[in-house]
Amino acid sequence: MDTNKLIKKYNIPAPRYTSYPTVPFWQQEQIASNDWFEAVKKTFDISNDTEGVSLYLHMPFCEKLCTYCGCNKRITVNHRVEEPYIEALMKEWDTYLKVFGSKPNIKEVHIGGGTPTFFSPENYMKLFGYIQSTSNYMEGFDFSFEGHPNNTTYEHLKAFKELGFTRVSYGVQDFDLKVQQTINRIQPYENVKRATEDARSLGFTSVNFDLVYGLPFQSIEVIENTIRKVSELMPDRIAFYSYAHVPWVSPGQRAYTEADLPSDDYKRALYERGKSMLLELGYEEIGMDHFALDGDKLLQAHKDRTIHRNFMGYTTNNTELLVGLGCSSISDAKIAYAQNIKKVEDYQKAIEADSHALTKGHLLNDSDLLLKQAILDLICKEELVLTNEIKSTLTDDDWNKLKDFQAEEVLAIHDDKVSMTEMGMTFIRNVCMVFDQRLKDSQRERGNLFSKSI
Incomplete structure (x- = not known):
């Protein structure tokens, strides 16, 4: 996989996820x-x-x-x-x-x-x-x-x-x-x-x-x-x-x-x-x-x-x-x-x-608490179990993004679990964004909120 090509694709404004x-x-x-x-x-x-x-x-x-x-x-x-x-x-x-x-x-x-x-x-x-x-x-x-x-x-x-x-x-x-x-x-x-x-x-x-x-x-x-x-x-x-x-x-x-x-x-x-x-x-x-x-x-x-x-x-x-x-x-x-x-x-x-x-x-409401733990698991354990609760927060577009990440060798999806690859940790902030419901719901321009992800 061409890492430089992925960097150009995913080097976008993204949170650092010290909280959710x-x-x-x-x-x-x-x-x-x-x-x-x-x-x-x-x-x-x-x-x-x-x-x-x-x-x-x-x-x-x-x-x-x-x-x-x-x-x-x-x-x-x-x-x-x-x-x-x-x-x-x-x-x-x-x-x-x-x-x-x-x-x-x-x-x-x-x-x-x-x-x-x-x-x-x-x-x-x-x-x-x-x-x-x-x-x-x-x-x-x-x-x-x-x-x-x-x-x-x-x-x-x-x-x-x-x-x-x-x-x-x-x-x-x-x-x-x-x-x-x-x-x-x-x-x-x-x-x-x-x-x-x-x-x-x-x-x-x-x-x-x-x-x-x-x-x-x-x-x-x-x-x-x-x-x-x-x-x-x-x-x-x-x-x-x-x-x-x-x-x-x-x-x-x-x-x-x-x-x-x-x-x-x-x-x-x-x-x-x-x-x-x-x-x-x-x-x-x-x-x-x-x-x-x-x-x-x-x-x-x-x-x-x-x-x-x-x-x-x-x-x-x-x-x-x-x-x-x-x-x-x-x-x-x-x-x-x-x-x-x-x-x-x-x-x-x-x-x-x-x-x-x-x-x-x-x-934090129940959804916030669920996704807070999900993002913590990704960023700390480098994997996430896709429970039915978490799956229910994902749209078709979200699943397509995860499949793209898998095709690009950023992560692997198997047995209802997402696991980051060693190379994929470069793009961990981008993966977390897929689960960030508050970010997806917001209409605010990200460019003046966050630094670039990579």
């Missing part, structure tokens, strides 16, 4: 707080004693704008913003504690941004000292944070280790100076090396590098040089992401033009070259975009088919309640989703006034 329904198709522009907290309480009561709770904290501040970035962030060099934001997070956490009615058993924590290491170690000690005093940490808890290699200090790492964190993810993106200058993220190899070695010397058991392909001025040679430098440090995990060019969402991306970006064909060649080098180094591919070394928990969960996916990406923890704290954070209570206000000042004002900052949300 995906955020653009949520039904409530303003979710009622009583509906949300009722869903949280119901899910907490069912799952707290068995699975525990996942916690995501969004730390939005950055000292410089990385122009490629599509995350929710606030650019400032004023570190006086730290304390009011920490206070708001603790007050929001208090609201959830009241809803829970008993101590939560925390299984997983992830801190994202922004630049989480914008905040001082002292403020993290304050924040997590409070969270720990109001919670129980479950056996085998998994705590991780995202760090910028330029400003993740030894003191940051030491504080996080004392707080129970064992995993750190560094945003490396690319080591080429021209690429770094174009995306306004200059970080010398020496800084990444120092941050990696510091983490390992303190006992962090997992170091992840985020790499991005498809950035302006990247070439095969640039990717090769980046992977060679990565090979000198051998992080335990690597996320090798496709650059999402969405200047209508992230105006900073207008600092360069589409003429500076690799063509679709060449962008895929960048990925294939990077992937082949990673496989040669001993990494194994996990789902979409992820690679890990033998012995890594995420790789083992993938092999055991217990891997899970949520708003934090792939994870080894399948908790049904994910609480998001901070501006723009998204929470998942299995039967409902909710997102916080995006703007920092508006978030803090809302917390001060109402003790919550909820904005859009979605209450």
